[in-house]
Amino acid sequence: MAEASALVFGATGALGRHALNALVARGIDPATITAAGRNHARLGELASAGFATAAVDLSDSADVAELVARHREVVLISGRDPNRLAQHESVIEAAKNANVQHVYYTSGVRADDDRFEINADHRATEEALVASGVPYTILRNTWYIENFQQSLAGPRFTGVLAAATGDAVVAAASRKDLAEALAVVVTTAGHDNVTYSLSGDTDFTYADIAKAMSVVLEREVEYRPVAPEELRALLLKSGMDDGLASFLVSLDETIAAGVFARVGNDLSRLLGRPTTGLVEGLTAQ
Incomplete structure (x- = not known):
């Protein structure tokens, strides 16, 4: 060996x-x-x-x-x-x-x-x-597209993607894309003491995400923005414990503030190709 x-x-x-x-x-x-x-x-x-x-x-x-x-x-x-x-x-x-x-x-x-x-x-x-x-x-x-897989359960039964993210955009990327970018810098020269900001090519709205969920679930899904307090009440009603519900509401508020909006083209440049889209990412293993 x-x-x-x-x-x-x-x-x-x-x-x-x-x-x-x-x-x-x-x-x-x-x-x-x-x-x-x-x-x-x-x-x-x-x-x-x-x-x-x-x-x-x-x-x-x-x-x-x-x-x-x-x-x-x-x-x-x-x-x-x-x-x-x-x-x-x-x-x-x-x-x-x-x-x-x-x-x-x-x-x-x-x-x-x-x-x-x-x-x-x-x-x-x-x-x-x-x-x-x-x-x-x-x-x-950036935010993994695969993270939205965890959000499919509700829309699967209700046809509604509820989130306290307002009009936020998320330039999400697949784990596979981000892993490939990592492999590129490990196996090629010229990356010493460099910081890369890795975003997907597109600032997806939550309406875009709901549309992709519609394709994956084969049923109509619409995005419904809700206030943080309403989201927390919905999560608690679903049986979620208070700690996790509070964390998820806080996460949505952070997304609403723009943390995962696009920051440039470092990812697609390292990959040498466009980044993965929502539907493919939502069905990734």
């Missing part, structure tokens, strides 16, 4: 799965990639596919440091744990101490805009990475 040279944290997640596929599609030998994560079943599948694997908890800084020290490059796919900032900082510190050649980090679009609390961990991670002195590439990912 070839010596693993690239370490991918978050490899067992949805974006990680696409990233590994994209790296292999670009000619990288799976044996030279260490796929790291916590899902043991998925790690077993990856091992069978020829990847080196490592079961790791990012909260264990000693294990993280030992793992990082055995690799030349690190891909840090941002986590979702409540303490993810400390985990990210642990990886960056380990990369600095091990003189890693490059760190690639998947951040959030508009992470440098302190109006959006949703990106606070991304912003702090970016600052730590830049301050570390390790060569880096930051990819600020």
